[in-house]
Amino acid sequence: MASWLPLVQPFTNRTLRELRLALQKSFPIHVPANYTHRQHAAVVIPFCNVNDVPGILLEVRGKTLRHHSGEVSFPGGRVDETDQTIVDAAIREAEEELGIVARQIEILGPIGPAEMNLRGDMRVWPFVAFLHKDGSLRQYLDSEPLPSLDLTNLQQKTSQQEVDQIFHLTLSVIATPSRMQSRKFRDGMPYWAIDVEDLVTNSQDTTAIVGPVVDEVGAGGNGRLEVWGLTGWYLNILMRALGVYSQ
Template sequence: MSRLLIPNPNASIVSLTSPFTRGSLRTIKDALSVAYTTKYPISPTETHAAVLIPLCNLNDNPGLLLEVRGKLRAHSGEVSFPGGKVDPTDESVLHAALREAEEEVGIDADKIEILGRLGPPTRSLSGLRVWPYVAFLHEKPYGSTSDIDDTSPLPSPPLSSLTLSQVEVAAVFHLPLNRLTDSRYLREHQFRGSTSYWACDATDLVAPGIEWSNACANLEDEVGVGFDGRLEIWGLTGWYLNLFMKIFFAGRSH
């Protein structure tokens, strides 16, 4: 018998099938602020990275934007959130996440509404301390959309409008929130061999013709190509995704 229980979508603090609204984003933001109150120091002796966990509405369907990485030296052909290594010129860890999102998928920082963060920031297998920030992607600068009321769907940029880095990103796709409560797509996995979480199959969400299946040279890396050759969200990306979804069903974590 599995040690994990698939969450009941009816128990979520916001709908998993109705588009995100100002009201639902406020609920998520409040839950994040309650769940993650610990202040984590940024050690100057470590190398840091930052990622966005970007919520978006696609055809009035709530979900998240994820990438399939290009043919790079590390994590080639794998699934990840937008983000990357903090540069010396970055004003902050969060600034690095915003900069990388613009470089990788062409979304301006003024269209990214930060809702909160997850914690604790975990080290990748390559030694980076990865800081995850939850955000919502607006189609227009979100400061200019005050006329949208609390119950109306918030528009996000269509995938076709994004400008992908030809080097870093092979494809982007939309992961519907309700997939994360659908047993057909979930596989129990062990994070770092000790803690159970759900890996999620995303094979069918990527446009045909994207060469991801044989692009990963090292299947022990922590994101992307997973069980039986499927394109899965697992490893550190999957772990952060699970931590985020716990907010929907528990409200408190660390």
């Protein structure tokens, strides 16, 4: 299946509308309204423009965190008792980690199925979104590029405890074969991990990672920083649905 998604042209309102329709068609998923908050988590897969180039915003998690420190991940975390819905948790976590406001986060739809974490005690719900530069209500023409994020400014707003740094993974890089490392997800399903070692400034020292990695947010293997594990798996099922990766 050929991708209809432009890999180098910036996101527009038309692109976002087409993304919504594609997600609804590929992922007719029911997100529960009634849930036990301790058994669920939510992440945002945040599309965005940077320098008029389309891509996805990713985090390198804070190096002092107890779990998955120094790994690549999407913004997100556990649903708590203040969240009215699971998608509210995804938005709240993105606000807290990235230092943005809810008006900047346009949820386009869920993907899935939602997977359990490795401990088997929490289901992780992924939501695709677009991050707007600001929360203004200015209207843009269908074909007009949506404003780009300023990564330098955004980096200054991120939670210093939770986020070591942020980076923009362009769609063209995601689709670059030389970046792809063959991996298998849990039950043996194949997927592509994406090597991002050279895209992350002062990336973590991963030289100790030489064998199988227990954590699976995005540590990678063979001493490289990768979009890997659950983060990589969700990225893959999304790219397959959009025709960027072959089925």
